[in-house]
Amino acid sequence: DVKVTQSSRYLVKRTGEKVFLECVQDMDHENMFWYRQDPGLGLRLIYFSYDVKMKEKGDIPEGYSVSREKKERFSLILESASTNQTSMYLCASSQEWNEQFFGPGTRLTVL
Amino acid sequence: QKEVEQDPGPLSVPEGAIVSLNCTYSNSAFQYFMWYRQYSRKGPELLMYTYSSGNKEDGRFTAQVDKSSKYISLFIRDSQPSDSATYLCAISGGSNYKLTFGKGTLLTVNP
Numbered sequence: 001d002v003k004v005t006q007s008s009r010y011l012v013k014r015t016g017e018k019v020f021l022e023c024v025q026d027m028d029h030e031n032m033f034w035y036r037q038d039p040g041l042g043l044r045l046i047y048f049s050y051d052v053k054m055k056e057k058g059d060i061p062e063g064y065s066v067s068r069e070k071k072e073r074f075s076l077i078l079e080s081a082s083t084n085q086t087s088m089y090l091c092a093s094s095q096e097w098n099e100q101f102f103g104p105g106t107r108l109t110v111l
Numbered sequence: 112q113k114e115v116e117q118d119p120g121p122l123s124v125p126e127g128a129i130v131s132l133n134c135t136y137s138n139s140a141f142q143y144f145m146w147y148r149q150y151s152r153k154g155p156e157l158l159m160y161t162y163s164s165g166n167k168e169d170g171r172f173t174a175q176v177d178k179s180s181k182y183i184s185l186f187i188r189d190s191q192p193s194d195s196a197t198y199l200c201a202i203s204g205g206s207n208y209k210l211t212f213g214k215g216t217l218l219t220v221n222p
Binding site for chain 1: 145155160201203209210212215
């Protein structure tokens with residue numbers, strides 16, 4: 001079975017802090033994705049990567065950056081966390097373009 | 112018009128009921144259709160996917176696609192309390208790696 005793991009289930013940070021969210025997949029997938037999920041807004045794509053060191057902006061990239069130095073690892077970076085970035089963050093990976101496998105999510109609270 | 116519309120519910124049914132979950136979409140270029148299930152405090156998991164009009168069955172679950180009406184459905188027969196979750200439709204045009212998600216329908220099956 002595909003396993004996508006995320007570094008933390010719950011995270012509390014202060015406004016202005018730099019925040020790193022890590023995601024690791026164990027199935028040698030080419031594609032990796034970062035989403036945020038908010039009540040009433042659903043899943044929104046922040047960034048995705050289709051290869052090592054390659055990245056593309058999703059629908060809401062402002063305030064975020066990403067890094068993919070190794071195929072199995074995709075990091076989401078909040079350069080200066082703000083309260084409106086309080087959310088559930090979900091990482092996903094896929095080999096085929098349609099079947100995305102999700103991690104358990106990180107619930108981030110920014111105070 | 113939003114790309115994918117999904118009634119958020121909530122939907123509450125008695126155990127054993129037949130459940131119908133629906134999404135509509137606006138872009139006729141969409142070709143691939145998926146349903147994800149998300150339990151509380153977990154990441155979404157792929158339930159079913161299809162790329163053609165018609166029905167696809169998997170146990171108690173049936174996915175139906177009507178491309179002419181731009182309408183997709185998920186039917187759950189003999190619903191169980193363990194089916195209580197949020198169900199998200201997801202659609203792709205196949206030309207890139209992005210999925211467009213509906214906002215999800217919260218289903219509760221009461222014993």
